[in-house]
Amino acid sequence: MPAGGAPSIARVVLDTPLPQLDRLLDYRISEGMEGVSPGVRVSAPLRSANRMTQGFVVELAEQQEHPGPLSDLDAVVSPVEVLRPEVWRLARAVADRAAGSAIDVLRLAIPKRQVRVEKSWLAARDAGRAEPAPLDLDAPDVTGYRGDDVDTVLASGRAALAVPPGVVAVGEEWVGRWAVTLAQLAARTVVSGRSAILIAPDHRDTRQLEVALAQLLPEERIVRFDTGQPDSDRYRAVLRAMGESPVVVLGNRSAVYAPAARLGLIALWDDGDPLLAEPLTPYVHARDAALIRQEQQDCALLFAGHTRTTEVQRLVELGWLAELAPERPRRVHVVPTAHATGTGADDHARIPSIAWREASTAAKTGPVLVQVARPGYAPGLRCAECGTSARCRRCAGPLRVQRSGAPPSCLWCGLEERSFRCLECGSSKLTRVGAGSARTAEELGRAFPGIRVVVADGERRVLEVDARPALVVATRGAEPIAAGGYRAVLLLDGERMVARESLRIAEDCLRWWSGAAALAADDATVFLVGVGGRLASALATGGVTAFARAELADRRALRFPPATRTATLDGVPDAVSAALAALPSGADVIAERTVDGRTRALIRFDYAHGAEVARVVRGEVIRQAATRRKPLPGRTHPGRAPLPLRARFDDPEPFDES
Structure with a gap:
């Protein structure tokens, strides 16, 4: 044991996925062991001396909290106190709020040890x-x-x-x-x-x-x-x-x-x-x-x-x-415009005449930004006869064309579809829906001969462009910075972005468009194509605060996040049922579904009940994990069975498009 007066107990958080071990465990500091201090990385026995796992010393004590014999710490892995007190407090509080384990948060905060470093x-x-x-x-x-x-x-x-x-x-x-x-x-x-x-x-x-x-x-x-x-x-x-x-x-x-x-x-x-x-x-x-x-x-x-x-x-x-806010708020000049009257998907059909003239003039003096919704060539395909969306024959994912002349391929699994047959009418003819970044760049290149065209999307990372004349076609969020700012900005495919089914789609669209508009030069004009109403007004007038206020009021009326909090419970039916039965009175079950032997439930509760709901759900996760059985002999997948119950607080997925 350590010398008289020195702490003899180390309280350790173990690096283990077992939720029932998400607490500080007492270990004895054996005589002669040096370097044990709060924050250091140690190895300690787990249940028996033959099973070792690593962890972090959180605090030292002179008396153990729980009766019974204690195991000895195995070794000090590193003398560096990488777990700082402020990080431990944060990890514990974050995990408790989300009914999770503190060690999962610490994995995000503390990288794996690098001995040479x-x-x-x-x-x-x-x-x-x-x-x-x-x-x-x-x-x-x-x-x-x-x-x-x-x-x-x-x-x-x-x-x-x-x-x-x-x-x-x-x-x-x-x-x-x-x-x-x-x-x-x-x-x-x-x-x-x-x-x-x-x-x-x-x-x-x-x-x-x-x-x-x-x-x-x-x-x-x-x-x-x-x-x-x-x-x-x-x-x-x-x-x-x-x-x-x-x-x-x-x-x-x-x-x-x-x-x-x-x-x-x-x-x-x-x-x-x-x-x-x-x-x-x-x-x-x-x-x-x-x-x-x-x-x-x-x-x-x-x-x-x-x-x-x-x-x-x-x-x-x-x-x-x-x-x-700034002393002198400024905003870019935004012009909401309607669709052009042309037919098809060529350049003039997608860009109104006023925006086309402005872009033509601006492209002679510097870069012009054209924001589109999707990467690739044709982001959507459908049957030319009956209009049914074209789907992959293997996984039912949507088909698309990545580049000019390429065969259709699946967005989900990547399978190339060279012999398409519509499942509804049997036709082999396809028609394109929309135009991605590659197709838009191809069309603009024909319309503006002699002006370079730059494509920036998930496949082509472009961080910046110079001040020379150029047409920069970029997907949302991938817009490069132009030296001196863009001389004009065209926001295309607005109606396609707004059409996505998601609780946050309105504020997402406003964020995408505002981010692109913010890259314009101080005297440039931004054109928003195909979108009107409250969204277009918020962008054109700079009324983003009023828009957020109205959005929040709508969420309050429906009791949707963030006016309330939600949590998703997923697991075997008995485990989910037990967790729902244990919920406090402040939590409501708003959806529950069982598919392929797994139940998923969505619960809603006010912020005032968040701590109590998290505590109850975490208790059920630990109880179910502690009582689960080991896999039966002959299982194809070795190791322990998956957790019977999982929880995710503030999960955005139930409110997004499936």
Whole structure:
């Protein structure tokens, strides 16, 4: 045992998928074992000395909490205290809110150990080279905002931040004005002696933030941490963020869990982007994790965007978030236009004459952006005789044409269909529905001879274009930045985007169009084709706040998210029935269906009942997991049977198109 007076018990969270072990387990620290401290990675026996698993020491104690003999810790795997106290508190709170396991959150926060990286960092720390040089900088002003308002928010405030559209030059590169604003806020925070976390949906956005930050802070004060990095780079980023000196942690949704003891700011860009929704259990959106962390560490919190989600609008109306807008709000010139009167899918049939004339003129002086709904050549096909949608004969997925002259292929499984037969009428004739990015580029190339055409979509990653004349055809979210901004922007296929069946489709469309419009030059015109009504008015007048307010009012009337919370329970029928029977009175079952021996139920509850519903559901998940049987001999799939009950809180899938 340790020497007299030293703690003899280590409380460990184990890295195991078993929900019944989602708690701190007591282990005895054997005599002579060194390096056991909160945050280090250790190995410990699981049930018997022959089964070892890794975990993290959360705290030390002198007395055990539970009676009975204790097992000894096996070894200290790493002497580095990678699990920081603030990260553990956040992981525990996030997991409890979503009825999940804390270790699943920690897997997002702490990458796998990289021995070579760790040894290099330890050597630098021992030599006094792990910390960056002291800062000798003045706090930059936040361009376009009142200084008093900025200081109020940065003093542990919470706000919905409206940012002006447009692009600006940063050195030799061009970035969105929003990136400069967030970089200035982060730099002010670091200069004041506290760290900042900037979260953006994808690599395009983080690249802009990185460029803007590089003009304000030295390189050693900027830490990139996201899921797209190799494990070695992510582990190196965690070690750098653990230091005493304030830094800016920059990344995608996982950056919200980065270590930062003296955290001064969390800023989230475009929280409506689905890339910020965590696809791994416990499926917690970065926005919700940021809200929890702000409360725990009393830092500033900003939700920034060209539009406003209904989730942020709800927090504004509750008084939880203030509103921070530029001193002189500006907006782009948007012209809603009707369809052209031509027939077919050629260029003139899709682009109204007024937009066509503007694009023709603008394309002679600089780049013009054309946003389309889908990639590929023909994103949809149907039978030319009866009009039935063309489906794959193997998986029933929709057929499409990827490029000119290519045979139809399945969107789901990729099977090429060279001998199509309609299941309704037997015809072998196909007709195209819509035009994707490749077909639009082909048509515009014929219409504008001599002008280069650039295609930017999921298959062709283009981050930026120069100021030379060009037609840039891009799918939503893949628009490159143009030097000096686009001379005109055409938003096509609006009616196709709006037609998608989803609860969020209206705010998604407004977000897609606003993001593309924000890339226009200050004197450029944006044309929205084929869409009218409240959506077109919100984009044309800049009334995104009023639109979010109206959307939220509609959700409240229907008791749809985010006016209420929901959870999806999935599992064997008996397990789901038991969980539904145990729910508190504040939860309602609004849908239940059993298919192929699995039951899926959707429950709805108010925010006030969220903690109780999560506690009850988590208790049922643990109870069902603890009583499940091992697989029968002769099973084709070795290992334990899947969990009888799974839960996903705030699941958007039931409200999207199936």
